[in-house]
Each structure stands twice: as C-alpha cells, then as structure tokens.
Amino acid sequence: MLKQFLNLKLSQKLSPQQIQLMKLIQLPTQAFEQRLLEEMNENPALETGTEEEEIYQKDEFDNDDTNDEFDDYDDHDSEDTSDINIDEYLSSDETPDYKTQANNYSEDDEERESPLVAPISFHQDLINQLNTFILNDDEREIAEFLVGSIDDMGYIRRSIPDLVDDMAFTQGLYTDEKTVERMLHIIHELEPSGVGARDLQECLLLQLKHKTPTEYIALASDIIENQFEAFTKKHYEKLLQKYAVSNEQLKTAIHEIEKLNPKPGGSFTGSNKITEHVVPDFAIRIVDDELVLTLNGRNAPSLHVSKDYQEMMQTYKSSxxxxxxxxxxxxxxxxxxxxxxxxxxxxxxxxxTLYVTMNAIMHYQNEYFLEGDETKLKPMILKDIADKVGLDISTISRVANSKYVETPYGTKLIKEFFSEAMKNDQGEDVSTLEIKKILQNTIEEEDKHKPLPDDQLAEILKEKGYPIARRTIAKYREQLDIPVARMRKKI
Structure with missing residues (x-):
C-alpha cells in the first residue's frame, strides 16, 4: 500500500563552488598556475592585469526583475534586431593579455628564456657506440635488440633463453644462446661500464674489470665473484680469515667497491628525464628577531573581469x-x-586561507623557526591548527599537503612539521620528531666498528629522558631509512 507523507531532515551538502574552492586550496603553486591558465582559456570574461574600474557588479544583474526577464523571454514575440550585431562584442581575434605577461615573483625580474636542448637518449647513445664494432647484419640486429632490452638503470633483467625466444617470436630473428652470449659480451664493452649486466654482482664485476689492475682491484674482484654474500652481509671477519689479509688491505679493497656505480644507466648525462624543481609556496624570514611570513607572489595573480564583456552587459541593459x-x-x-x-x-x-593557516603554524612552532633546531619542534596535529584559525581539519590538511615553505634552514614540506606527542620521563609532551632527531644523532655518533643494536639505543634514549621501547626504536629507525646495526658496521 502506497502512502504519502512529509519528512523534514537536515543534511550538509557542498555546493559546486565550495568543492572547487577546496580543490584550489589543495593545489601547490605550480599546479595552481596551470589551473589558472585552464580557467582563463575556458572563460574569456576573465583577464589578467589591473582594472581601474569594474562596471560589472554581480548583484546589479541578479535582481528579481532581471531574472524574470531572462526566465520568461520565450513568452515575448521576436523583435527586430537589425540595428544590433552581437557578434561585434564577441570578437576573439585579439591575443589575451595573459599570453604576453610573465607571472614571476617580482615585476623587476627580467623574463628569461631557457634554450631548448635535444639530448641523445641513453639507448641511442649505446646504439651509436655499437657502430664502432664490426658486425654482420644478424649480429647487429641481435646487439640492437639487447640494447633495447636494457632498462633505465642499465640492466638486462631477463635470461638468455628468454631473450632468444623473444627475438624469434617478436622479431622473426632465429639465433642460439651462444650467439646471444657473444653479443652480450660486446654490450658489456660499452660505456658506461657495467651496462648490460643481469644483476648487481655482474655489474660490479664488469666495472672492476674496466679498472687498471692493482692488488686491491684483484682482491675486490675476488670478493665480488666468490664471496658476494659475505660482502653484502658485512661479514668482515669471515673475509679476513678467507683471504688472510690485514684490516687495512680489506678496507682499501672494500673502498674500491664502494666507489662503483650500482646503477650505471642512471649516470648517463644525456638523459632526457625532466628534473622537477620545488617551488616554495611560502617564505619565512627573520627580521629583527621576529618572524615574517610571505606568500609566494605567484599565488596572488592580478585578475579582473573583462571590460568588453561588462560593456556588452551595459549595452544590452540600455537597449x-x-x-x-x-x-x-x-x-x-x-x-x-x-x-x-x-x-x-x-x-x-x-x-x-593559505596565509592564516601557515601563519598559525609559524607561530605554533615559533621557537623552531627562530633557531632551526629540530629538537625544538613541538607536538602538533591538524586539530591544533584548526582550532587556532577556526577552519575545518580537512581544510588544514589540504593546505599542508604537497606545499613547501622556504625557511632560513632550507625548504621544508609543511606536513613534516606535524607530529604526535609522547611523554618523556618528566611527564612532559615531546614531539616524535624530536625523538627521531635525537635517535639519528645518537646513531651518527656511534662507533661504526661496533654499531649499537636497537636495545642499546633504547637504553641510551632512556638515559636521556625518553623511555622508548625497542620496537619503537626499530620503527623510528626504519622511518629515518637507517639500516640495522650489522649493516652500519665499517671495517
């Protein structure tokens, strides 16, 4: 049985404008500039630069009479429009101002153009080197296929049987493993040394073979070839017994290994990879022992409503x-x-929103920004700043996400200033960032011949007033990208 009834309820819904505003707040400077250009391309009524007088006022055309006129114009008979040409007001053959203006930090800065470079790719450079070898057509095809199988790090991550099968199925090139192995040796002669290796061990061996033979190079090669596992696990005592050498000799050989490049492809200077530059969204300066916050000028473009479009509205209104x-x-x-x-x-x-949020963060962490000592960072969560500025936690999160601030101590990611609180031995709240910094300093000062295990690190921090469990030490150490004690050991 169907029934009709009334039901009143309250619900929160975001308008399209609010949703777009949240998206704008989340954008860092470079992404914001791109979004600005997109909007200007889509909306011809939006222009850059300053305008002395804006004719258009939103409420002037939003009164009831005007809206009624737009809503019910279908009811009116068509009138003679021969004396008005609307197309004259919609001309778009002029170049928009934003295409001829630079949006830099200061109007005094000169606009400079960077020359374009057409670099040779990593793989093309290897192909060019192959031209110095005398090869028949089949050998050259195989060699070029092997070069194409090299990844950006300089490795061939596939077995020879797989390569043979792939050449047969994809290239119609039938060969055998022995021929591919021979071509692979030619690839190993190319620069940078180590390119075309199938694993790290082979990569290091190839680089050692390209070096001038010495006593220590020979020892390093033997270690990599026959004692690679002991070397990677830093079992130095086992290596000393195996080769019957002194600590100084083993140390020199290991030093030769440490100078090698485990990613030969990554060192190619002609790489055409795009280098991303961090553009700080804020800048903090210390002036007369006071902190001064500025917002990157590229976040504050000069925009105004198109005068031409305003005049069109005025013309229509007076018609x-x-x-x-x-x-x-x-x-x-x-x-x-x-x-x-x-x-x-x-x-x-x-x-x-950006300014008031960063200003609150700056004053909350006032002591750190004045001194630059990371141990001075206070525990701070999103709610702390949200309460100070009267905004929602999600808004604070959007501001802190993917934005940077330039400080006297370097450019920092804003969200790195947020941390949880822990109690020290006096019951005071301290930042986990402070504890991590002390842990990092303790590990840097340890004797690398006898690095400290996690349980000893926990004892040391406890003596300094930070009662931290061993598993917490391990978690913080991993977050700091610090290996376990055995891997920090040096001979």
Whole structure:
C-alpha cells in the first residue's frame, strides 16, 4: 500500500563552488598556475592585469526583475534586431593579455628564456657506440635488440633463453644462446661500464674489470665473484680469515667497491628525464628577531573581469529592443561574468586561507623557526591548527599537503612539521620528531666498528629522558631509512 507523507531532515551538502574552492586550496603553486591558465582559456570574461574600474557588479544583474526577464523571454514575440550585431562584442581575434605577461615573483625580474636542448637518449647513445664494432647484419640486429632490452638503470633483467625466444617470436630473428652470449659480451664493452649486466654482482664485476689492475682491484674482484654474500652481509671477519689479509688491505679493497656505480644507466648525462624543481609556496624570514611570513607572489595573480564583456552587459541593459537571440547571447555573457567573478573571489579566499593557516603554524612552532633546531619542534596535529584559525581539519590538511615553505634552514614540506606527542620521563609532551632527531644523532655518533643494536639505543634514549621501547626504536629507525646495526658496521 502506497502512502504519502512529509519528512523534514537536515543534511550538509557542498555546493559546486565550495568543492572547487577546496580543490584550489589543495593545489601547490605550480599546479595552481596551470589551473589558472585552464580557467582563463575556458572563460574569456576573465583577464589578467589591473582594472581601474569594474562596471560589472554581480548583484546589479541578479535582481528579481532581471531574472524574470531572462526566465520568461520565450513568452515575448521576436523583435527586430537589425540595428544590433552581437557578434561585434564577441570578437576573439585579439591575443589575451595573459599570453604576453610573465607571472614571476617580482615585476623587476627580467623574463628569461631557457634554450631548448635535444639530448641523445641513453639507448641511442649505446646504439651509436655499437657502430664502432664490426658486425654482420644478424649480429647487429641481435646487439640492437639487447640494447633495447636494457632498462633505465642499465640492466638486462631477463635470461638468455628468454631473450632468444623473444627475438624469434617478436622479431622473426632465429639465433642460439651462444650467439646471444657473444653479443652480450660486446654490450658489456660499452660505456658506461657495467651496462648490460643481469644483476648487481655482474655489474660490479664488469666495472672492476674496466679498472687498471692493482692488488686491491684483484682482491675486490675476488670478493665480488666468490664471496658476494659475505660482502653484502658485512661479514668482515669471515673475509679476513678467507683471504688472510690485514684490516687495512680489506678496507682499501672494500673502498674500491664502494666507489662503483650500482646503477650505471642512471649516470648517463644525456638523459632526457625532466628534473622537477620545488617551488616554495611560502617564505619565512627573520627580521629583527621576529618572524615574517610571505606568500609566494605567484599565488596572488592580478585578475579582473573583462571590460568588453561588462560593456556588452551595459549595452544590452540600455537597449530598448531585445530579441530572443540577444537574450540568449547575454545569458551566456552573464554566465561567464558570474563565473569570472566567483573565480576571482575564490582565489582571494584561497590566498587568505593559505596565509592564516601557515601563519598559525609559524607561530605554533615559533621557537623552531627562530633557531632551526629540530629538537625544538613541538607536538602538533591538524586539530591544533584548526582550532587556532577556526577552519575545518580537512581544510588544514589540504593546505599542508604537497606545499613547501622556504625557511632560513632550507625548504621544508609543511606536513613534516606535524607530529604526535609522547611523554618523556618528566611527564612532559615531546614531539616524535624530536625523538627521531635525537635517535639519528645518537646513531651518527656511534662507533661504526661496533654499531649499537636497537636495545642499546633504547637504553641510551632512556638515559636521556625518553623511555622508548625497542620496537619503537626499530620503527623510528626504519622511518629515518637507517639500516640495522650489522649493516652500519665499517671495517
């Protein structure tokens, strides 16, 4: 049985404008600039630069009478529009201002162009080196196939039987393992040395063979070839007994190994990989013992509503004869003007949100920013800053995410300033960042001949006033990317 009834309930829903504002807040400087260009390409009513007087005011065209006129214009008869050409107001053959302006930190900065480089790729360089070898057609095809199988780190991660099968199925090139092995030896002669190796052990051996033979190179080669596992696990006592050498001799041989490159492909200077540069979103300076915060100027572009589009609205408003086609056009113009007006307001709100949030973080961590000592960082969670600035925790998270601040002590990721609190032996709250820094300093100061295991590190931190469990020490050590004691050992 069907029934009808009324039901009242409260619900929270974000408007499309609020959702887009949240997305704008989350964007770092470079991504924000890209988003700005996209918006300007999509909305011709939005322009860069300063405008002395803006004719368009949103509420001027949002009164009830105007809305009614737009809503019920279908009811009116079509009027004569021969004396008005709407196309004259929609001309788009001029170059937008943003294409001829630079949006840098300062107007005094010169606009410089970086020369374009056409680098030779890693694999093309290897192919060029192959041209110095005398090979028949089949051998050259095999050699080029092997070069194509080398990854960016310089390794061939496949077995010879797999390579033979792949050449037969994909290239129609039938060969045998012996021929491929011979071509692989030619690949091993190419630069950088170690390229074409199938594993780390072979890579290191190839590099040692390219070095001038000495007593220590011979010892290093023997260690890599026959005692590779003992070397990787740093069983130095076993190596000393095996080769009957002194500590100094073994230390010199190991030093030769440490100078080798485990990723020969990564050192290719002609690599065309794009280097990403961090653009700080904020800058903190110390002036007269006071902290001064500035927002990157690239986050505060000068935008205004297009004067041409404003004049179109004024022309339509003062026109006595209004046809349906004109009303369609002005409805489109009004939509673009509203969108431009909202985007400008959203950018201003983004600037304010970024600034007040970072300002609260700066004052919360005032002692650290004045001295640069990481042990001075206070425990700080998102809620602490949200309560200070009166914003939602999710908004604070968006501001802190993927944004950087330039400080007198380097450029830092903002979210790294947030940490949980732990109690010291006096019951005071201390930051986990402080404990990690002390742990890192303790490991750096240890005797590398006898590195400290986790249980001893826990005892040392306990003596310093930080009662931390051994498993917590292990967790912090892994977060700091510090290996276990045995792997930190040096001869």
């Amino acid at each position: 006595r004869d209004k046809s349906n086609a004109q009303k369609d056009a002005v409805q489109f113009i009004k939509q673009k003007l509203d969108s431009a007006k909202w985007f400008i307001d959203a950018i201003k709100q983004r600037q304010e």
